[in-house]
Amino acid sequence: MQFTSKQRAYLRSLAQNIDPLFQIGKSAVSPEITAAVSEAFNTxxxxxxxxxxxCPEDVKTAGIMISERTRSDLxxxxxxxxxxxxxxxxxxxxKLPRK
Structure with a gap:
């Protein structure tokens, strides 16, 4: 999904108030992390x-890999x-702002 700048800014503002659910460490983006993130998207x-x-991987690369594997948007x-x-x-x- 392509976000407009207003939608992206809205999601960023919501993300400021939440705590990280997962930490990616030396095992990098493992199948277990991917499965846990997919499961978390149920709630x-x-x-x-x-x-x-x-973590041996670059942060942006890890984000792209997780978003592709979980079919989510970065x-x-x-x-x-x-x-x-x-x-x-x-x-x-x-509810995202309208396009």
Whole structure:
């Protein structure tokens, strides 16, 4: 999904108030991390992850890999934080600004 600048800014503002659910460490983007993030999208539309300094992968690369594997949208990568968004199919909780 392509976000407009207003939609991306809205999601970033919501992400400021949430704590990271997962930490990616020296095992990098493993199948276990991917499965856990996919499972978390059953109850959350917006997820924040932290990439630790001992992770062998680049933060942006890790964010892209996780978003592709979970079929979610990469909202932002800032510092060592990754924010992902996946809209609920039936009844979305987060109402994005109109395009």
């Amino acid at each position: 959350h539309e917006l997820i924040k992850l932290t990439v630790l300094k001992n 909202v932002e990568v800032i510092g060592r934080k990754i924010v992902l968004y996946k809209q609920f199919h039936e009844d979305p909780v987060i």
